[in-house]
Amino acid sequence: GYTYSSLIHGLCKDERFDEAVVVFDRMLARGSRPDAAVFNTMANGLIMGGRFKDAVAVVKRMVELGYKPDVVTYSVIIAGSCKKGRVKEAYRLFQTMLGSDCPPNLITFNSMMWGLARLGRVAECEAMLALMRKNRLRPDQYTYNNMMLALVKTRQPDKAKMVFQAALGEHLWPDVQMYTTLIKGYSRAGRLDEALFVFEDMKRRCTPNVRAYNLLLQGLCANPSTFNEALRLFDDMIRLGCWPN
């Protein structure tokens, strides 16, 4: 089991999906009794390759062979559906988990919330957050970033910042994604001053990546009056060893 999941995972990471499937099929043909993790790995690998339908088929096979999908299986399918834009389906599956013997965990919630956030469904994300707390799950950086994404998508960067601060209040160390989401929120609202302010804070707490620089550069270059600032930021970027792409 460990061997098979490592092998399948490795092949999928190298985008050698067909070979992974061959390994998986041979394993089953040989009549091995892999555990659920191997099915989960295969299903997720196929989703990585954009082959959602095939991933669902793997889960079907899993069930036919008498295995019970676990919380990872559900999370993989929920995240995969959301990535495909099939958020409604993901939500239906998510709801079947509530009150079942396989309740959603932090990752399941985060996956579902991401799908909702991408659609800018702020109220639904808030409901998710409340439900998480009710289920005694502690929101993490992913959770807060998802909430911020929904707010940024609906052009409410100040509310996103409040969420950011709430995360800090829960003693969560802000990560690169949270900063980048907030910077994006401000720069898309044309509030470069705020974006730069967040960026300065980011430099203190984590290492900005090319993506964060690109976001700011894009915003600064859009306005002729801040073009020099863009050049200065570019120098900064090089000096700090962040390579432009």
Added chain:
RNA sequence: GUAUUGGA
């Protein structure tokens, strides 16, 4: 050994 966050 397997699942979640940065797309105008």
